[in-house]
Amino acid sequence: MIDLHCHILPGVDDGAKTEQEALDMARAAYSEGITHIVATPHHKNGVYENNKASIEMQVTLLNELFERKGVPVTVLPGQENRLHGDMLEGLEKGDVLTMNDSGVYLFVEFPTNHVPRYAAQLFYDLQLAGVVPVIVHPERNNEIFDHPDVLYHLINNGALSQVTAASLTGRFGKKIRKLAFDLIEHGLAHFVASDAHNTTTRAFHLREAYKEIQHAFGSGTRYLFEENAELLINGQTVNRDQPTRIREKKFLGLF
Ligand SMILES: [Fe+2]
Numbered sequence: 001m002i003d004l005h006c007h008i009l010p011g012v013d014d015g016a017k018t019e020q021e022a023l024d025m026a027r028a029a030y031s032e033g034i035t036h037i038v039a040t041p042h043h044k045n046g047v048y049e050n051n052k053a054s055i056e057m058q059v060t061l062l063n064e065l066f067e068r069k070g071v072p073v074t075v076l077p078g079q080e081n082r083l084h085g086d087m088l089e090g091l092e093k094g095d096v097l098t099m100n101d102s103g104v105y106l107f108v109e110f111p112t113n114h115v116p117r118y119a120a121q122l123f124y125d126l127q128l129a130g131v132v133p134v135i136v137h138p139e140r141n142n143e144i145f146d147h148p149d150v151l152y153h154l155i156n157n158g159a160l161s162q163v164t165a166a167s168l169t170g171r172f173g174k175k176i177r178k179l180a181f182d183l184i185e186h187g188l189a190h191f192v193a194s195d196a197h198n199t200t201t202r203a204f205h206l207r208e209a210y211k212e213i214q215h216a217f218g219s220g221t222r223y224l225f226e227e228n229a230e231l232l233i234n235g236q237t238v239n240r241d242q243p244t245r246i247r248e249k250k251f252l253g254l255f
Contacts, residue, residue: 019065029206034204139163
């Protein structure tokens, strides 16, 4: 399996703190069948900054470490970008990094509480430049939680999204789990990834999440999701259905 979202680079954000922790994470990942991990450290989230050059250097060092220690996991370069106004400029300057440096897919995180209004215009501009924004864990965003139509419009206009494995397995609660499944059912999510930060409180759960997808939607959907992860790191066109709206429950509890 390929894990597209992981804070495995040691000492650069709130993920692995040391090389030992990164090794522990890689071993845990491998034990559940993950052979490739895209390292996606936070960038410009108000706390951490990790630009393209430093990520690529750290990825090289980590792959060397894993090889020395005999851990058969390959790390690829990525970045979790908090939405910011100068992303396009960042791409040109070499500050912002697309997934696996393919030049196509860009991981974008919204602030937890809302979706900034300028996201739609920025996504449009990114796509004009040939870059496809991938919204990470939309099911954990408060505005999307209350108004999934906000996500629908962004997806309908060409963005993609990635749900977190632990959301599907229920570790963030029943409501987030339900929304994550609703997003898949309505063609509003295209990838599943761990967003692992460690081996304890924020672990991988990716194998379990794929099982959940298979159980709910069948092996065909599971296969498409697994294939999408591979297509993404190769910068190829991913599988996507026409998205549909999730009905907003305004009268919750009446029926
Ligand atoms: Fe993350």
